[in-house]
Amino acid sequence: MKRLIFCLALLAAAFEAACGGSGSTLPPPPPPVGNFSNVSLMGQYAFSMSGTEPCGRTASFFGRIGTFTADGNGKITGGVEDVNVCTGTSTLVLTNSSYAIQADGRGTLSLTNVTGTTNYSITLSTISQGSIVQTDSTVTAGGSFQKQDTAAFSITMIASGYVFDFSGVGFDSSNNLVQQSIIGRLDADGGGGILNGLFDSNTGGVLSGQLAFPNGAFYQLDAAFPQSGRGTANIAGKNLTLYIVDSTRLKFLSSNLDFPEALVGDAIAQLNTSFDITSLNGPFAFLIGGGSTAGPTSTAGRFTTDGAGNLTSIVIDENNNGGLTPLPSSGGTVTGSYTVDANHFGGGTATWTDSKSGTFSFIFYLASPTKAVFQETDNNITSDGSFLAQTSGPLTASSLAGNYAFNWNGVSTGEDDFVGQMAITSTATSNITGAMDFNLFGLGKQFFNYPFNGSLTLGTDPTGRNTLMVTTTPSPQTTYKFSAYAVDPNTTLLVGVDTSRVIAGINTRQP
DSSP: OOOOSOOOSOOOOOGGGGGOOTTSOOOOOOOOOSSOOGGGSEEEEEEEEEEEEEETTEEEEEEEEEEEEEESSSEEEEEEEEEEETTEEEEEEOEEEEEEEOTTSEEEEEEEETTEEEEEEEEEEETTEEEEEEOOTTOEEEEEEEEOOGGGOSGGGOOSEEEEEEEEEEEOTTSOEEEEEEEEEEEEOSSSBEEEEEEEEEETTEEOOSEEOOTTOEEEEOTTSTTTTEEEEEETTEEEEEEEEETTEEEEEEOGGGTTOEEEEEEEEOSOSOOOGGGOEEEEEEEEEEEESSSEEEEEEEEEEESSSEEEEEEEEEEETTEEEEESOTTOOEEEEEEEOTTSSSEEEEEEEETTTEEEEEEEEEEETTEEEEEEOSTTEEEEEEEEEOOSSOOOHHHHOEEEEEEEEEESSSEEEEEEEEEEOSSSSSOEEEEEEEEETTTTEEEEEEEEEEEEEOOSSTTSOEEEEEEEOSSSOOEEEEEEEEEETTEEEEEEOOTTOEEEEEEEEOO
16 A cells, blocks of 8 residues: 655644553554464565654654565575665665564564664564564564565566656656655666656645656666666656665665655556556555645545546545545535546546535556555545456455554554554454554554554445454553455455544454
8 A cells, every 4th residue: 555655744643642652561462363473584585664763853654665585584685775864875785683473473573783683573464575664663664575586586587668656756847845746657678778668756746747857867787786686767847766676666766866865665567558548447446645735645436437438436535634535425425537648657536526515636646457556646645556456246244354564554643554463253243353563653652562452344345445443452452443455355455434533544364
């Protein structure tokens, strides 16, 4: 899922303080259940994350990407990372690092370089990927990691169409650093050249419209770290460091050439070479996050495309700085439409209008007929994410029962990052138990092995709005309430519907 990108201390409520601190005595969480262990994390993984760090007297956005190699026995045997923080950019070699994984896939990771050690909580969704949250006392961040295919560490293997989504902070027309989102697509020629590059940027709510890449677009591998999959690129006029996951996915971070801009994101291969209006035909769920002039914002929902430009069955939950907008509104109706660009490269627009709440507008770039990067284009909002085709099979209490890794990101008194695991049963109520680690930047507190319980309640139509609620069991309790949109029995997109916080995330089924 794409995380909230501008995590300022904008919400005044001090509800999180009731959680207690990392030094409090907690009842034990449920015993870890699952088949994971240290051997589950073995091989070379690429990671990316973004978050908040202190910079003088203010909170500052930062990004981090890199690679680490796990030996299956608790040691990190090598790696390299690039960081973009308020004081500059660095490329750092990892040494003397370690990790530990327990049965439910939750664990810890410590990465050491010449500047010191950074600490993380992680949860594996499979042996090939997982979620990560930084848990140091003055820094928080959230992101993901995926196993690398080292056979793809060749420029000739990067030869496809790709769609991309970069977000963070960039310069506006007055040379101020503001929230920025850039989505688009390109063709990589297998030799370092880039063709047919198109992008749309949203810089502090100011839209560029679709533009062609400026001259000078390229990608290349880094001879200094040949075993890492590291390289550099210029995409949409931005200078970037990249790490190859495999031939279908790459991770990016703004390089020193563009500092102090800091953009983080991924590119994924386009599986089609030509798209038109008929490419979208069926139900989709989506999740986007970012910021507005009011504060942090996140939206999730679902819609159905008919292959002819019409959107139906539109159900939405928006949380804009604690202001909740559900669609359809009470007594309202929603209509919508979409377009796909005539150039067949997969760009397009989507718009829906609620008879009471007004019009909401978006652009997208298709990776395939089942997934796309997605950017909101409404006034004074900078928000992006993705939409995914919903399952054609049944969504029931039984089909959704299982163990899930999750990663939530949000804002209360500051940036909040959560990672953990939950078990969902098919019973009607009280069907969730689990444990999580989380970092509350605004309070300067970290919480580990924190138990919770809750419930997943399906709506009349489970492809639409469902309700997921979890409550931490230490007293005094904190409850997190979400609208939940199931992509399929394996993936659920979440948007918080509390007025005192903005939070969003993804639940991913474990094997």
